[in-house]
Amino acid sequence: MLDKYNLKMPKEVYSGVNSLDKMKDILKGKSKVVIFTDKGIANSGLLEIPLQYVKEAGVSYELLDDLKVEPSCDEVQEVVDRFKTTKAELIIAVGGGSVMDTAKLASVLFTNDYTVRDLLSDPSKAVKNIKTLMIPTTAGTGSEATPNSIVLVPEKQMKVGIVNDEMISDYVILDAVMIKKLPRKIAAATEIDALSHAIECYTSNKANPFSNMFALEALDLIMNNIEEACNNPEAMEAKNSMMIASFYAGVAIATSGTTAVHALSYPLGGKYHVPHGVSNAIMLMPVMRFNEPMCRELFAKAYDRVSRSNPSLTVEEKSKWMLNRLQEILVNLDIPTNLKEYNVPESDLDILVESGMEVQRLLVNNMRHVTHEDARALYLEVL
Template sequence: MPKSVYAGEDLSTHLGEVINIQENRRVLLFTDKGIESNGLVAPIEAYFQQHDIDYRIEDEITPEPSYVQVKELLEKVTTFDFGTIVAIGGGSVMDAAKLISLLRGAPYTIEDLLDNASIAKKQVPSVMIPTTAGTGSEATINAIVTIPEKQVKFGIVSSEMLPDLVLLDVNNVKKLPKSILAASAVDALSHCVECYTSKNATTFSNDIAKIGARYIFQNIITAYTDPDNVEARKALLMGAFYGGVAITASGTTAVHALSYPLGGKFHIAHGVSNAILFRQVMELNENVIIPQLASMADFVYPNNGQTGAKSKADFLISKIANIVKTVEIPTDLHKFGVQSSDMDFLVDSALQQTRLLDHNMKKLSRADVEGIYRSVLN
């Protein structure tokens, strides 16, 4: 768990909890230009200015950056002598900030972390302020980077990445565009369901994943169809955080394993690629995760009207499929430029995601993986 977590509105006053205990009170503020233009950075800047905190903004972080881009970013930002990192943005912004918190002044490189993340040590404190209700990066020990030479994404995993402070400020998601809300919330939902059905699931991760799933299942369609419903968006923000905590305690499975090649080569947004694969992976896994799916169905929808574990599992999978359809995420890989000729690359790359596939309750064969991809290549 992050050291401190606050949820509510107008939370920038809590920044002093981390900054004021540092001898070096200079702050590196990570964000992107879209977040700045929406006015979400202004309250943080106002806090810094009111408290005479020297800060520098870095807003040129690319979506889903490669490890090479993170290395270049490190060279750029270390010209500023900062004592704390504050990140306000989506998963890419927070992941980059978490990596910089491990790399600044460290005796190892990001290439070293790709080979062995256990050597990582946090070099500077970090504060995470999410602006999408999805990635859960503010609560995870993961940072995702692309490896261009392999055309695939890779997760660097280290408990040293856990933030020192998390601010779940609902003001940051009030104006979140519908398409981003949809993709990020389905991503968060996949975190909760995958962690609940993971081999590594624990009593703690299951309790957390169920709560996160209930927040998202019960609010995503309302938040999508009624943009002014602040309570529904707040629920998604909370659900995404719970999903991130569940990832740290348990870990995602085959949905994410098969998603990474789609993002790495075809640059399909992470939440979208997860949405495309979500139902199909759950259906393939269903015969070995019926008890888990049934239990989640009863927790999220206590009056679901189904009798028998299999019927409840089917019910939950149908809810997933209906959500993806209702929030208008396309599920045909052809629309993203994927062709049948790409099948060998996709299958080979997915099977290399052993960190995630080893969590999957069902051991997937090459034929299983290919079947899932072909089912969404219409």
């Protein structure tokens, strides 16, 4: 656990029933905004909800709705170059992690002084030039709360994180109406991403009292609401809990950091295009079982927070319950737990290991040291 730590959060966060109504205040005094989204959001009709507030406020807007899912650094740069011509006064991001990550990069690239690729080499160059409003449409990535932006670097076939506090959002609106009609498959994958964030940050070498406060609350909310939120389109209370939990887990990322689950999942997305939430789900149990000897006491404390059932269990029994419950959630939500359907050949094992071991910025957070041999064994479990 860290001896010194700080809390990084967006400046204003709104949640609860009809929280999108707060857009009226945020838009006051603005003459033009740019809305970042993707075709899926636009075609689903979800965009119309926040867009109506923009229209009612009489604010001019431009729409960038062709953002790619899990884009490359060059695809992000192309969007940013178009954004620079808009002369907007506010960025509104309506979407999942890829949309919000692109919007955050745009907020620090409203200049010709550096590019996305420059920030890959030196994230410290980033300086915010325009304020951002994040309206997440999944309860998963927590991007609305973090200073991170993840982009694919094509020549490395690897997703890489650009991290700078300048990218923390100015405004966030967590309105469960934005995830009410989310397809179960997408809801499950993204919400498992939030679960991974929470438990990784809680068991990270960078964990601290601030991050634990948010990570444990996120774990509690997720593990007691995720199945209902995914399975029942009308379960608005559970969905609202998931929106808050995803945000809390994002705050935990900004204050602590993810570990080997995310580190080893990045090559799966970069090379084989496994969706981010799914790749985390695939690596979650192998890494948690690997970490259990070092994290047993922490898992037991998480049990006390999450289960509310039998406090007389031993530490070992509580830890085992947590791992069993995580596995149960994956099974109940029909999320892949191996790479068979993604046709990843065992002959690529060496490539996976080398790529995964490059993500040292996250591997150093893992409480149990991960060697090349450990990474090989973990990947073999899911091939």
